[in-house]
Amino acid sequence: MNELNSKNYLFKEMEVSHYEKAAELWSVTVGLGPNDTRNSIESFLQKNTGMSFVCIHKETSRLVGAVLAGNDGRYGYIYHLAVSEDHRSNKIGKKLLTLSTNAINRAGIKRCIAAVKTSNAEGLDFWKKIGWNNLYELNLYSVVM
Numbered sequence: 001m002n003e004l005n006s007k008n009y010l011f012k013e014m015e016v017s018h019y020e021k022a023a024e025l026w027s028v029t030v031g032l033g034p035n036d037t038r039n040s041i042e043s044f045l046q047k048n049t050g051m052s053f054v055c056i057h058k059e060t061s062r063l064v065g066a067v068l069a070g071n072d073g074r075y076g077y078i079y080h081l082a083v084s085e086d087h088r089s090n091k092i093g094k095k096l097l098t099l100s101t102n103a104i105n106r107a108g109i110k111r112c113i114a115a116v117k118t119s120n121a122e123g124l125d126f127w128k129k130i131g132w133n134n135l136y137e138l139n140l141y142s143v144v145m
């Protein structure tokens with residue numbers, strides 16, 4: 001399953017050729033991190049084939065949504081789910097997420113995790129609205145190497 005149609009939007013598996021437009025969208029929505037270079041994303045997509053998706057607006061051919069998703073054999077991870085502001089509330093976010101979670105589930109993974117900044121009130125509301133549970137008992141730690 002590479003392409004999925006809706007009336008106004010085309011949903012496709014993300015390829016490295018989408019990187020520039022996706023990174024542009026992510027930079028103004030979720031922000032880019034040190035592992036969001038073209039090479040890093042290319043490597044991520046190769047290791048997690050068929051789990052990340054983009055949404056293209058048919059009329060303008062513009063990339064208006066993207067999600068990066070993968071798994072480590074135990075958990076599925078959702079990163080960088082974002083929809084262009086002028087195309088929100090069209091179920092694009094939910095569709096991108098469903099495509100990713102279905103692909104992760106087909107790989108035998110039963111649980112998915114998404115990290116959302118506590119400062120992103122809108123993002124937090126979205127995850128709650130679509131029925132994901134906040135793991136209040138966990139804190140994330142990181143180190144830049």
Ligand SMILES: CC(C)(COP(=O)(O)OP(=O)(O)OC[C@H]1O[C@@H](n2cnc3c(N)ncnc32)[C@H](O)[C@@H]1OP(=O)(O)O)[C@@H](O)C(=O)NCCC(=O)NCCS
Nearest residue numbers: 029081082083088089090091092093094122123125126129
């Ligand atoms: C969060 C985001 C991806 C939602 O995309 P979207 O395409 O507008 O969302 P959808 O249209 O698919 O909405 C799906 C459902 O979530 C609800 N929803 C969407 N955004 C919401 C919000 N900010 N607060 C509460 N509910 C929200 C919709 O009402 C809809 O509910 P329904 O199915 O009962 O009708 C988008 O607002 C975005 O890109 N935000 C900036 C980046 C971000 O915060 N990403 C998530 C954190 S990583």
